Every structure is written in structure tokens, then in C-alpha cells.
Amino acid sequence: MQKIQIFLAVSLTFLSSIQVRADPQNPKEQLNQSLIFAAPPPPTDIGExxxxxxxxSRGCSQDTNKPLTSSQKRLTALVPIYSNPELVFGTTIAEYPSFLFYVPYSSDFAYGEFVLEDEAENQAIYKISLTGTPGVVSLRLPSKAAPLEIGKRYRWYLNVYCNKDNQIIADVEGYLKREQLNPALKTQLEKATPSQRVTLYRTNGIWYDALSAASELRRTNSQDTSWRALLQAVGLNDFATEPKVECCNLEN
Structure with missing residues (x-):
């Protein structure tokens, strides 16, 4: 598994003091300066x-054992991974963050299920209707759901099931924590351009918000390199050119 290109900051307090700099005019220079994602120290008390x-791949009465794309890419969560031991973890400041995944399965073959679990192991389970095209999907927590609590850690799962027999085909899982947005960073974000906001999130180690902002920039500005740089920083460069597909509403 690819290793994350990452440095661990001394603390989130230190990270939050970093000031944003104007993006370079040269796209190549901008990309080079964006290759590091300042991830916070990983939690030490996560068992799994x-x-x-x-x-x-599995399920579907063993009709298939591989994804349905010629590239052979598998179901993948677009999140950082730490080494020694490997740990899937990222932070957010949002009440209702978005989770991004590469899904190689289409709606005529499979459907999905997203699960969010709090520290008390209470679960919110959402069914996902996939599209007919494999690609990057964004799953945003619905506003009717309970907002994430500051300082709390959550565990998420994405499971894909076969339409034919409702057996699980593939799954990924990881953790996120909602952090407090400090006043200085809040002021910077309010004044920043969309590209600068990605840099602020990146240099402060706020993964979910950085990737969501970069995904929106990718949609509105094809010349912006934030999306590719972020994925490359965490060892996911192979997914940088995969199309984003308009999917999916989370349904209880």
C-alpha cells in the first residue's frame, strides 16, 4: 500500500498558527508547494x-472477483493513511462534512451503504444508489442528521453490496474527528480566495475540508492544481484524473 507523504506537526495548536501565502502564479510552482499535507499527530488509542x-471483491455468488473497470482500481476512500501502524484518519471542522470515495461499481451491478458511528457505537446507516458510471463520489451528511460534535471522534464505513444476492462485495472504513475552529484561522478563511482556503485547510491538517474545497475548485477551474496535489500528497495520485460522478444522496 502506498505510503503517505506526510510530516507530523508537533501539535494542532502549532499548525493553526501557520499563515496562508498567496498562491504562486506558476501552476507547476503551486503544485510543488502543495505536495505536503500537514497532517496532525494520529490518535494513539484506536484499536482497529x-x-x-x-x-x-467478493459476493454476487462469486460471479466476479474484481472491479468493473478496465483500470482494475478498487474501492478506495480518498483519505490519508498513517504508517506504523497503518491508520485511516482525518479531521474536519464541519458539522456536516463530505466523504469522497472512488467507486468502481455501477448501479446495474451494485448498491452502497454508508455508516457513521459515534464513540458510544450509535450508528446512522444510509443507503446509496450508485450511478451507471464508476468514478469519484461525494457523500455529504444530510442536514437532518445530528451534526458532528466538536472534539468527538467518529468511525465511518462504506459497504458495497451486489444487487443479485445482497452480499457484500467490498468495503472500506476509517475515522474522523471534528476539531474546534480557532478564531485566527476563521478570520483567515473568511478573507481567503477558494484556492487560498484549500491551502489553509492543507497547512492546518484539516483533510476533509481541504479535499471538499479542492473538489469544488476542480469543478469550477480546470487549471487549478489543488485536487491533484492533495491526492498526490497522501499517495492517491492514481485517482487524480478519475471523473467525479454526480452521486449520491444519503438516505436513511
Whole structure:
């Protein structure tokens, strides 16, 4: 499994003091300066590390044992992974963050299920109707759901099931924690351009918000390099050119 290109900051307090700099005019220079994602120190009290990429397809009465794309890419969560031991973890400041995944399965073959579990092991389970095209999907927690609590850690799962027999085909899982947005960073974000906001999230180690902002920039500005740089920083460069597909509403 690819290793994350990462440095661990001394603390989130230190990270939050970093000031944003104007983006370079040269796209190549901008990309080079964006290759490091300043991830916070990982939690030390997580028993099970998670899984960023499916181990192998199964289910459907063994009709298939591989994804349905010629590239052979597997179900993958677009999140950082720490080494020694491997741990799938990222932070957010949002009440209702978005989770991004590469899904190689289409709606005529499979459907999905997203699960969010709090520290008390209470679960919110959402069914996902996939599209007919494999690609990157964004799953945003619905506003009717309970907002994430500051300082709390959550565990998420994405399971894909076969339409034919409702057996699981593939799954990934990991953790996120909602952090407090400090006043200085809040002021910077309010004044920043969309590209600068990605840099602020990146240099402060706020993964989910950084990737969501970069995904929106990718949609509105094809010349912006934030999306590719972020994925490359965490060892997911192979997914940088995969199309984003308009999917999926989370339904209880």
C-alpha cells in the first residue's frame, strides 16, 4: 500500500498558527508547494486501524472477483493513511462534512451503504444508489442528521453490496474527528480566495475540508492544481484524473 507523504506537526495548536501565502502564479510552482499535507499527530488509542482500499471483491455468488473497470482500481476512500501502524484518519471542522470515495461499481451491478458511528457505537446507516458510471463520489451528511460534535471522534464505513444476492462485495472504513475552529484561522478563511482556503485547510491538517474545497475548485477551474496535489500528497495520485460522478444522496 502506498505510503503517505506526510510530516507530523508537533501539535494542532502549532499548525493553526501557520499563515496562508498567496498562491504562486506558476501552476507547476503551486503544485510543488502543495505536495505536503500537514497532517496532525494520529490518535494513539484506536484499536482497529481501518481500511483505505478494499482487500478484494467478493459476493454476487462469486460471479466476479474484481472491479468493473478496465483500470482494475478498487474501492478506495480518498483519505490519508498513517504508517506504523497503518491508520485511516482525518479531521474536519464541519458539522456536516463530505466523504469522497472512488467507486468502481455501477448501479446495474451494485448498491452502497454508508455508516457513521459515534464513540458510544450509535450508528446512522444510509443507503446509496450508485450511478451507471464508476468514478469519484461525494457523500455529504444530510442536514437532518445530528451534526458532528466538536472534539468527538467518529468511525465511518462504506459497504458495497451486489444487487443479485445482497452480499457484500467490498468495503472500506476509517475515522474522523471534528476539531474546534480557532478564531485566527476563521478570520483567515473568511478573507481567503477558494484556492487560498484549500491551502489553509492543507497547512492546518484539516483533510476533509481541504479535499471538499479542492473538489469544488476542480469543478469550477480546470487549471487549478489543488485536487491533484492533495491526492498526490497522501499517495492517491492514481485517482487524480478519475471523473467525479454526480452521486449520491444519503438516505436513511
Amino acid at each position: 486501524p481501518g481500511k483505505r482500499t478494499e482487500a478484494g
